[in-house]
Amino acid sequence: MTRWLGHWRLLPELTIGGDPVTDGTYRIEKLDEVLRFTVRWREAGEEGEALFEAVPDGRRIPSEAESHDAFTVLAEDADTLSGTAWMGKRQIARALRRVSKDGRLMTVLQERLPEDGPPEPAFQVYERLGHG
Numbered sequence: 001m002t003r004w005l006g007h008w009r010l011l012p013e014l015t016i017g018g019d020p021v022t023d024g025t026y027r028i029e030k031l032d033e034v035l036r037f038t039v040r041w042r043e044a045g046e047e048g049e050a051l052f053e054a055v056p057d058g059r060r061i062p063s064e065a066e067s068h069d070a071f072t073v074l075a076e077d078a079d080t081l082s083g084t085a086w087m088g089k090r091q092i093a094r095a096l097r098r099v100s101k102d103g104r105l106m107t108v109l110q111e112r113l114p115e116d117g118p119p120e121p122a123f124q125v126y127e128r129l130g131h132g
Contacts, residue, residue: 003099004028004081008106008126010041018110018122019043026106026126028081035073035081056081068092090115104128 010024024041031053039050054061056075063071068085076082079101085093096109105127112120 002030002075002078003103004079004097004106005030006131007129009129011125011127014125016123017120018124021124024124024126025129026108054083060086 005028008026010021010026012022012024015021021041021043024039027038029036033055034053035056036053037051041048052071054071054073056073058072058074060070060072063069068087070086071083073081073083079099081097083095084091091113093110093112097106099106105125108124108126110122114120
């Protein structure tokens with residue numbers, strides 16, 4: 001069983017670092033071997049959305065996004081998903097998603113990896129709204 005599948009709601013009061021997101025949802029669905037991610041947020045009154053799909057095997061996947069040209073997603077175990085964004089040969093961001101043992105909460109640690117400085121982390125907590 002993969003506990004990270006489901007629909008999640010951000011608990012903004014538990015966010016540490018990153019941009020001040022006031023509301024957000026995270027949906028991870030499985031379609032055959034592919035994971036579909038739908039992430040929505042509200043920041044400074046503006047809404048944003050990110051949609052992407054990947055087989056969670058760690059293979060590098062080309063992207064047409066402006067912010068990166070490839071990414072990876074890896075199902076490390078039933079509780080943990082990791083990912084990395086690339087621009088050329090350089091890692092520019094990474095994320096680690098981990099679900100609590102009772103399956104009610106998911107933490108997301110994201111790090112921007114600037115070329116000329118230390119990582120810029122952001123930590124978020126989501127509560128489960130539904131499965132699958």
